[in-house]
Amino acid sequence: MSFEKVFVTVGTTQFDKLVSTILNGETLKVLKQKQCRQLAIQIGRGEFEPKIDDDQISLTFFRLKDSIENDIEDADLVISHAGAGTCLDVLEKKKPLITVINDDLMHNHQTELADKLSEDRYCVSCTCSTLADAIQTINPAKLNPFTNNNDQKCASLIEKFIFYEKVS
């Protein structure tokens, strides 16, 4: 499995540790093995601005955008912070996803969904120290396809409750 275009996103907060982990020797080596040519990083409010000195991988980065939909759409692999919104967006676009838990932030309910999604094998979850290994071993074919039609189910449930006074 090769990932030519990899997109990394940290959301609206800062997660410098993830950005610097992506660029360390070990991770870059694995990315090259996976034939990565383009690396795009959304760094949010981070202080660390990524730089790369490599003829194989070209790097672009930006802080925030109104919508990162196109960046997700373009990517062959998305590496994301464990924010709920981003995880759902990526999975709905059927892109392989690695969520990186920020172990400096504990007890954050934002990660509840990411934990659940990796537990149910919709994506792979790791920490910064195991990221290289996760990129090495992720096999998109072995992940469960994610379908989210909860909005539809929810609307249907409301209709039944209002007009028929029952929910099942």
Next chain:
Amino acid sequence: MFDQLFFTVLYTLLLLLPLYIIASLFAVKRKRHALASAQVKTMIVIGSGGHTSEMLRTVKHLNSQRFTPRFYIMADSDTSSLCKIVETETALKGSHRIWRIPRSRKVHQSYISSVFTTLYSFLYSIPIVIWNRPDVILCNGPGTCVPICVIGFLTKIFLFCNVRIIFIESICRVKSLSLTGKILIWFADLVIVQWPELKRLYKNTVYIDEVKL
């Protein structure tokens, strides 16, 4: 985290508990009848950010001919939600109206002054709910939707309105209800959760997969 906790305690002690006692005295849990009418007036409480998107995605799937007219309640400072509502309603082509209420707490506002602004937005919302007499109130958080639901609950007791309050818990909550959910479970007629783990923990909720499409 602390300010959320502060507000929960504030609401619970000052408003909710005494009201709940009054409600039980009035035996509000009388038998409800299914709404026979073909159309229901729907009040949709818009939160902010992710809450707004989640709510509007559900609204898009509602039968817009039956859930009509639609009244949207939102904070007056939230321009991005306004755009999203307009976008949704353009697709639905239905009759709707947007009510903007003062925000109960601005970022970095002190706790003391926020007591007054919360009270102000609560009082401001009363005529909107009473005037519109919704048949359904839909909300999904955050805490700003609590006053509207409490007012809706009060109109049931004192004005004998047949309003159904529905709270939809976010898909992000897997292990526990949000603070808003924990409060509204006592006031809402239906609390919808999106993961079976939550249903197991809170018996009064309805899990989304219990319904067949």
